[in-house]
Amino acid sequence: MTPSQKPILRALNGEVLPVPPVWMMRQAGRYLPEYRATRAQAGDFLSLCYNPELAAEVTLQPIRRYGFDAAILFADILLLPQALGADLWFVTGEGPRLSTITGPDDLARLKPVDEIDAVLNPVYETVRILSRELPREVTLIGFAGAPWTVATYMIAGRGTPDQAPAHKLMQEDPATFDALMARITAGTIEYLSRQIEAGAEVVKLFDSWAGSLKGDAFRKYSLEPAREIIAALKIRHPGTPVIAFPREAGQGYVGFARATGADCVALDNSVTPEWAAEHVQVDGCVQGNLASHHMVTGGQALVDETKRIVRAFSKGPHIFNLGHGITPDADPDNVQRMIDAIRG
Ligand code: CP3
8 A cells, every 4th residue: 555545644635535534532542451551561651652662562552453544653742841841740640740931031941942852862763663563554643732732831830721821921921922932833843843754644733722712812822833833844844744633723723724734624522513514624624523522431322423423524535533532431342333333
């Protein structure tokens, strides 16, 4: 199979396939016993991210078990802040913790973008291993966090329900905020370029907290950085498709692909597939958008909703996915039920 025949790449190229290709956000994760075993072997989450052999192994586990059409590099959006000099650690059961950015002095302590590879080289090695070992019909997806989402963690030092510390810095010290956004944007371009050079065939930008940016702020801090990153990548790697995920953008999804140059917009499940087919898929490929709770609850609702999404997007290019990551309490059998409903 030549690369252009891979189902994910065909969909990203605008082809309407009789059966949509499928993968899942967080498909390598704690709901899988084999992931939990490898993570225990690595010691902790960050040691797993920086161990190329084990990171490649957990990336491959859901491919072996389910035969997904894409593998997503096992890493985390917070490795780039760490490479830029932030302290990073994970508190079990709670989530990430980072040193905070509260003003110009914290910003001055960050490292220049041309030093990130010293930390991120193991990630590129994971990509190289995967591009050798993946089955030939499976597409390898690299990724990074979008600047706004990464900034919310760097400013607050942790996940926050409403991203208030980042909004506050944006209002009260726009010079520091804008300089931080510029540093992350430049770092993201380098980081994604290296992933592509190592063998990533598609890259995805996760703007998980785009939904808390409204109106002009959405344009300035979600859409514009995505446009800048995609424009730079298209110059260096014109053939590599980019998926943008401005999660919970709502009306902001409309025209996002055209405005940013993204080849595909990933949709969360706050929008219906019928609405998104009419207003977003008109511009090209979309990805999504089954609510991840179906992976916990299962039953006929899972099958019905999966078929509804396939049907709603059947007239245009579509990659089936969840609306957000699969959760640790998901039942692995429900993932197989979803795949059977799509392919059967
Ligand atoms: O999708 C994949 O399977 C690829 C790997 C991947 C991970 N994180 C592994 C991970 C990807 C693409 C991410 C992205 C990511 N990381 C995002 C954006 C997407 C989203 O979910 O909104 C964000 C916001 C992060 C930051 C992050 N990493 C948080 C907030 C947490 C803790 C919350 C949680 O689920 O525990 C992580 C940890 C993390 N990243 C895990 C995994 C598999 C769980 C860690 C573990 O094994 O204990």
